[in-house]
Amino acid sequence: MMLRSCCFRCFGRRNGDGLLWHTDLKPHASGDFSIAVVQANNNLEDQSQVYTSPSATYVGVYDGHGGPEASRFVNRHLFPYLHKFAAEQGGLSPEVIKKAFNATEEDFTRLVKQSLPVKPQIASVGSCCLVGAISDGELYVANLGDSRAVLGRRGFDGEKKSVVAERLSRDHNVSSEDVRREVEALHPDDSPVVVYCRGVWRIKGIIQVSRSIGDIYLKKPEFHRDPILQQYGSYVPMKRPLLSAEPSIVTRKLRPHDLFLIFASDGLWEQISDEEAVQIVSKYPRAGIAKRLVAAALQEAAKKRELRYKDIKKIEKGIRRHFHDDITVIVTYLDHHKSSSSIPSHKQGTLGCITAPVDIFTYNSDEAVENSGDKIFPNEEPGSRVAY
Template identity: 80%
Template sequence: MLRSCCYQPLERYLGRRSSDGLLWHIDLQPHASGDFSIAAVQANSSMEDQSQVFTSPSTTYVGVYDGHGGTEASRFVNRHLFPYLHKFETEQGGLSADVIKKAFYATEEDFTRLVRQLMPVKPQIASVGSCCILGAISDGELYVANLGDSRAVLGRRGFDGERKSVVAERLSTDHNVSSEKVRREVQALDPDDPSIVLPCHGVWRIKGIIQVSRSIGDVYLKKPEFNRDPIFRQFAIPVPMKRPVLTAEPSIVTRKLRPQDLFLIFASDGLWEHLSDEVAVQMVFKHPKAGIAKRLVVAALQEAAKKRLMSCKDLNKIEKGIRRHFHDDITVIVIYLDHHKTSSSSNHKEGTLGYITAPVDIFSYSFDEVVENSSDKINPRVIY
């Protein structure tokens, strides 16, 4: 079953670091209807981005989880979302938007239980959260679900009347209050609170604290009892709120894959801060498949260096932690859609499964430095 097969070590060690000791990548691996490439670079003292790809002869799951306030939420999602997705897909006889929502809600519920358990010894965990972008391909159907501002972009051939040979089509919604539409959504959650969204140093933030409006975790902004807890108040200034100001409800897009759909880019906002959708899609279209995710990450690093009037080589010398002042953790997964491939003609043998996860911490090259001591103990319902 998924839980047991996901953590076999075989494919974990296929990736490698580049000359930049904080950059990890896998050039190319097969999935049921094509190939994929994955890369990640660390900027924080501990890697807050987490990512994974699960492949079978009929299904592909892709996940990128961008943590904030700490590593616990993104690492928790990395270990629990796919098993829940598989569990509910099996129970309901197939993948659907409802299955995906249930997987997100169950992951959120379990992380909230973990926070409740750890609050007496680690009150700051109540302020840890993670954005999520999930992709799933099954029976020719594509599902994209997201919380926060990680993003999925489709590269497709232009339709009649579109001059470009490849077109960038955004498939996810950025849940970020820099968007007026998202600000209105947040204000609608609590219309009696005039300070629910505030400008802070030129940037809109919910309660002057956070830009994203949807996430896993951040429970002190979702459940007032955590915010009012005396233990938490010793750690942080309480936020005045009567109702939740964040949600864990994912936005979900479903569409049939079409012959003109060429590839998908899933990435944390660390990439999109430096590259536009169009630039990223053009790069993937014009360059060889092997190593394309690394190419995108390096292009983002080059842009980050250029903004600071320095070379990328000099940027690469900056150590983790300090490097966060120059760019965020960046994770990219590119999924190619080769429609001539089928489950029988792909590189997957019948009945085999594949699972790749980026290192939990690239600097230490650790795959097992997870919150296992706490998270697995509170999730007995997902055992395969």
């Protein structure tokens, strides 16, 4: 039985912040997970989803920029490709993941070309992309951009803390010197390719991330010959693609001392460190833990502006972006990865997919947030949609 869609209206709880959505705790085959999203932009540019089955768990965090179109596109298309290619090749692997990322990038590129005459700005829309997958006791973390996956594990002898933060993903952001050098090495005849402006490093003075889905105007030199794009004013001189859609992939066997994973967009990591996030998750109850991390980030954002947390919650979307970014957090606990026989029977049968609302403000305003009509997995059976 296949899942019909991750894109149906989701059953999160409401609270005092009209721009916050969360689910306290849901089961997956290796434990529990919790999600929270807070919106800051006029249109929510963060999208996220978790797919669970008896044999695998997929987590996706997609942080859009320039608009929501790319992150929404990835939210609808990446998991189906992962599922399709894993089925064809007999299981998940780095090659399967790369193939799914590439297929999603190619599909979005086609959409941009088709949409250019009526919506030229779509050429400058992109999305960071962070995916975690657990299958057969193996963890895969793939990312483009600066969303981040952090593992919380028990400290070894000699380590000061009982629970230690271990970063599993690499930030593709030119604020890091090694990433700047990597980009410059790929463009030896195009200097300066990375420019310091407005207090930060940016590629061509435009963008901080060096890898993404989308941002086609920074990847396809031939687009600049299109008179529509030239009229729109997105011309950027380049000799070869400035950004890449090739994901960094980390694989590791899950071990008994691995306790939980935190997947989050950079809106969280701009406010709190890996270590702070891990300590919060280790010290507080599971239910609502993702919301607690979001609250910690909002408290920090408020403190920087000499405000109180409750003041931040009153600021409306759009204006709120001046105080913090969209923030998505997914915490995945790792309880039962030692053997499938230890998984409770009610979790062994878990098949489902949950996706945060496409727009939190709209969702909390009781406006329709319904299935877009896209199927999340191919060859699904009628009536097979599963909701929590």
